[in-house]
Amino acid sequence: MLKIGILGVGHLGKFHLNNWQEIQGVEVVGFYDPHDETASQVAEKYQIPRFLDANALLNAVDAVDIVTPTNHHFEWCEKAIKKGKHVFVEKPLANTMIEARELVKLAKESNVKIQVGHVERFNPAFLALKDVTLNPMFIEVHRLAQFNPRGTEVSVILDLMIHDIDIILSIVKSSVKNISASGVGVLTDTPDIANVRIEFDNGCVANLTSSRISMKKMRKLRIFQKDAYIGVDFLDKKTEIIKLKQPSDVNVFAFDIETNNGKKTIAVANPPVPEVNAIKKELEAFRDAIVNNQKTIVSEIDGLMAMDVAHQILEKIGDAVIAR
Numbered sequence: 001m002l003k004i005g006i007l008g009v010g011h012l013g014k015f016h017l018n019n020w021q022e023i024q025g026v027e028v029v030g031f032y033d034p035h036d037e038t039a040s041q042v043a044e045k046y047q048i049p050r051f052l053d054a055n056a057l058l059n060a061v062d063a064v065d066i067v068t069p070t071n072h073h074f075e076w077c078e079k080a081i082k083k084g085k086h087v088f089v090e091k092p093l094a095n096t097m098i099e100a101r102e103l104v105k106l107a108k109e110s111n112v113k114i115q116v117g118h119v120e121r122f123n124p125a126f127l128a129l130k131d132v133t134l135n136p137m138f139i140e141v142h143r144l145a146q147f148n149p150r151g152t153e154v155s156v157i158l159d160l161m162i163h164d165i166d167i168i169l170s171i172v173k174s175s176v177k178n179i180s181a182s183g184v185g186v187l188t189d190t191p192d193i194a195n196v197r198i199e200f201d202n203g204c205v206a207n208l209t210s211s212r213i214s215m216k217k218m219r220k221l222r223i224f225q226k227d228a229y230i231g232v233d234f235l236d237k238k239t240e241i242i243k244l245k246q247p248s249d250v251n252v253f254a255f256d257i258e259t260n261n262g263k264k265t266i267a268v269a270n271p272p273v274p275e276v277n278a279i280k281k282e283l284e285a286f287r288d289a290i291v292n293n294q295k296t297i298v299s300e301i302d303g304l305m306a307m308d309v310a311h312q313i314l315e316k317i318g319d320a321v322i323a324r
Contacts, residue, residue, distance in 0.1 A: 002287060005061035006031040007054060007076050009042045011150055012090065013067035017046060019280040020065070026287060032057045058083050063113075063290060065283070066090065070154055074099035077114075081106045088286045090117040091166070092158050093303030097311055100304045107300045115286045115296035116303030118166040122281040125232045126167065126221075128239040128271045134171045138224040139206040141168070144214035147187055155190035156183070157310050157317075161210035166298070166306040167221065174202035176309060181316040186213050196313050241269045 004020055006013060009031050020028050030049035033039040043050040051057040058064060058079060063086035066076050074094045080087045081103070093116050094100040107114050120126060141164045176198060183194030193211040200206075219234035228243035245254050245267035253268045282298070289296045 001027045003027050003029045003061045004063050005029050005057040006065045008068035009033045015279055016065055016067050019283055023284055029061050030057055058085055071095045077103050081110050081112055086113040086290050088115045092162055092307050100307050104300050104304050113289045113296050114300040116298045118298045119278050119282055120163045120167055120234055121298055122278040123234045124273045124276050125234055125237045125239045128273045135225045136204050136223045139168055140222045141208045142218050142220050143210045144218040145212045147213050156192050156194055156210050156212050157313050161208055162306050162310050164208050165309050168206050169305055172200050172204050174200040177201045179312050179316055181313045183317040191317055237273055239271055239273055
């Protein structure tokens, strides 16, 4: 039985706690949260011990789930790794690049598993593409949210856009060549809305827009490649593939169009979207990596790479502001 401890049982921490209790082969030993009111409510509702000393909790578990504010990630990751505990940490991996690089170094020197909570990797609409060959040449992403004070201790880049940065880096098998960005803070002291263009060495271009001051929610990824257009709706859990019809394409909606090269048949497919809980799926993947001694699906290296691009974006926005 894998013994798990949770650091932080705020809004997202409660979701993690709920899911851990449903995962087989896991015992939730307890949690640590410095806020008395929140901690008392959680202890009473879930009948799980509250540890007043986080270090005591670390000593009592095999692995820890860190769902604290970002500025505390490094502190608890470092302590857990040095105690030989496996670590699940919410995104972003750390607060600064120096911290992130140090965690990668510590992980390399240790024998622990680290998984970063880039949950959109486990979104059922994205999982629907697991058997689809992706060779994107242009990617467009919109991630829009209504304003919520929770999470505003960091910019919209590290709060929202980093989800899409991670997804893009996972599907574009090429190095970043150039980044251009603009952003503005409206309700906070950091960018609340931003537009970013990422160019890759292989010619792929990604255009990302993120906002946390929108009137409506949107989480859409559009992939354009030589043979297809692929749309992923992370919010409504829908996936669509539009491409030239092949003999192997059966049971798909198709229609003909006239082109300069003659008539072409277009096929529209909606691959089956699995009915999965993304948070539970990522936590189960973390459990499996520990139990089966496998590499985590979203490793500390993945977390570092996403942070690196995010911080380059923040530097570009800062330079643009200075230039004006």
